[in-house]
Amino acid sequence: xxxxxxxxxFLEFLIxxxxxxxxxxxxxxxxxxxxxxxFMFLGKFSKYNEIAKNNCRIVxxxxxxxxxTKIIDNxxxxxxxxxxxxxxxxxxxxxxxxxEIKGLDIVEKxxxxxxPVIFFSIxxxxxxxxxxxxxxxxxKVGAIYRHINNKFFDNYIYKQRTEAxxxxxxxxxxxxxxSAKEILEGVIKNKNIFLLVDQKDSAGNAIDFFGKKVKTxxxxxxxxxxxxxxxxPMKNIRLPNNNLQITFEQxxxxxxxxxxxxxxxxxxxxxxxxxxxxxxxxxxWQHKRFN
Numbered sequence: 093x094x095x096x097x098x099x100x101x102f103l104e105f106l107i108x109x110x111x112x113x114x115x116x117x118x119x120x121x122x123x124x125x126x127x128x129x130x131f132m133f134l135g136k137f138s139k140y141n142e143i144a145k146n147n148c149r150i151v152x153x154x155x156x157x158x159x160x161t162k163i164i165d166n167x168x169x170x171x172x173x174x175x176x177x178x179x180x181x182x183x184x185x186x187x188x189x190x191x192e193i194k195g196l197d198i199v200e201k202x203x204x205x206x207x208p209v210i211f212f213s214i215x216x217x218x219x220x221x222x223x224x225x226x227x228x229x230x231x232k233v234g235a236i237y238r239h240i241n242n243k244f245f246d247n248y249i250y251k252q253r254t255e256a257x258x259x260x261x262x263x264x265x266x267x268x269x270x271s272a273k274e275i276l277e278g279v280i281k282n283k284n285i286f287l288l289v290d291q292k293d294s295a296g297n298a299i300d301f302f303g304k305k306v307k308t309x310x311x312x313x314x315x316x317x318x319x320x321x322x323x324x325p326m327k328n329i330r331l332p333n334n335n336l337q338i339t340f341e342q343x344x345x346x347x348x349x350x351x352x353x354x355x356x357x358x359x360x361x362x363x364x365x366x367x368x369x370x371x372x373x374x375x376x377w378q379h380k381r382f383n
Contacts (some may be wrong), residue, residue, distance in 0.1 A: 105244035112179055124173050124334050131172025132165050135378075141168075151302050151368065166373035171331055174218050178249060181256040183223040193225070195340030202324065202343070203230065208279050209343065210312055210323045214290035214364055215376035217330040217337075220249075223264070223286050224256035225338060232261040234278035235286040239266045255283035272311070279319055287312055290364055291379055299357045302365055304382050313353040316346040325363050329371045 105307065111130075115123040135141055144164045171229070176186055184190065193199075202209055213222050223235045237253075240246040253264055261283070265271040275285055295308035301308065316323055322343035329337050341363070346356050368375045 101242040101244055104242055105248070108175075108245070109146075112176070115176070116248075121334070124176060127176045128169035128172040132168040135165075135168035135171075140379075143380055147377045147379075147381055148372070150304065150382050152372070163372045164377055167375060167377045170217065170374055171376070171378075173330065173334060174220065177218050178220055178252050181220060181224065181252045184218075185228055185256055186234070187223055190335050191221065191225065191248060192335065192337045193229075193340075194337065198324070198340040198342065199229065202262070206282070208282055208284045208319070209324050210285045210287065210316055211324045212287050212289045212312075213326040213362065214326050214367060215288055215375040216290075216367060216371065217328045219288060220253065220256075221336060222326055222328060222338070223262065224258075226286060227256075227262040228258045232259070232278075232281075232283040233286050234262070234275050234283050235264050236267050236271045236275065237264055253285050257262075272357070278317070279315065279321070285312065285315070285321075289360065290376075290381070292381055297354060297357070299354060299361060301361045304344065305383070306382060308357055308361070310353045310357050311378040313346055313356050317353075320330070320347055323360070325360075327367055329367075330374050 111127070115126065141164065144167060145160055148155070148160045148163055152163075155163075211222070211226060211231075213219060223233055223360065226233045240249065251262065263274070263278075265274045279285065287309075289309060289312070292307050294307055296307045296309045296311075298305040299308040299310070313323075315321065323346060324343045325341040327339040327341060329339075331337055344356070344359065346353075
């Protein structure tokens, strides 16, 4: 890393720390409102704002610009809330009055079967709570994540993630060859997998997503087929009062050799599309998904 980039990353992280230090005297409710509106305001001047709007136009071609802008403004607000919530992630996942979990009958059935499964979700609401919630619910989980270019942020967020885990049975691993090995070793040791499957994977296959062929990860489906793992959707939404809700949906099977990985991924994408259409304000539109 060259010196100028190092200084830039350090200053970005320093500003982040100063902002959140200034929020300390305020209540959580007021802090969420302040930081979400700040993110919305700054987001309008970011190059990612137009990327987000273009993505939204693809998904909702019949909406006018006012409605598109409203969705993207709320998406920026959601990101601001996420960043604030990361600063107290360990405490957040224990707040029963803040996080509602639905589909507990499905959770209990998975526990009784005592076989590893693949949980999947998307970059919606506060996706950082998913792994700690699973871990705190008694699931041993291995989760793959993409590192952040800014090492100061990357190290900080990794620390917050790992400290939010209740046990040492779960782990995070950065995407790459090492992560693939660690995840497979985890499955053999009866550990579950958690993945966010909505973002672009340059090495993936071109799969239909909102009517577009986009590069999509499907490697986890090979693992599901080989080890006969159920695939469990985890819908994650932010409610109007900034409470969070996770819903475990009916598991999918991938044990039919006549169903290709591509067809199964289309089925998964259909679920994801429904989640996004129902709660567009929650999704991370700023990613170049359709590029």
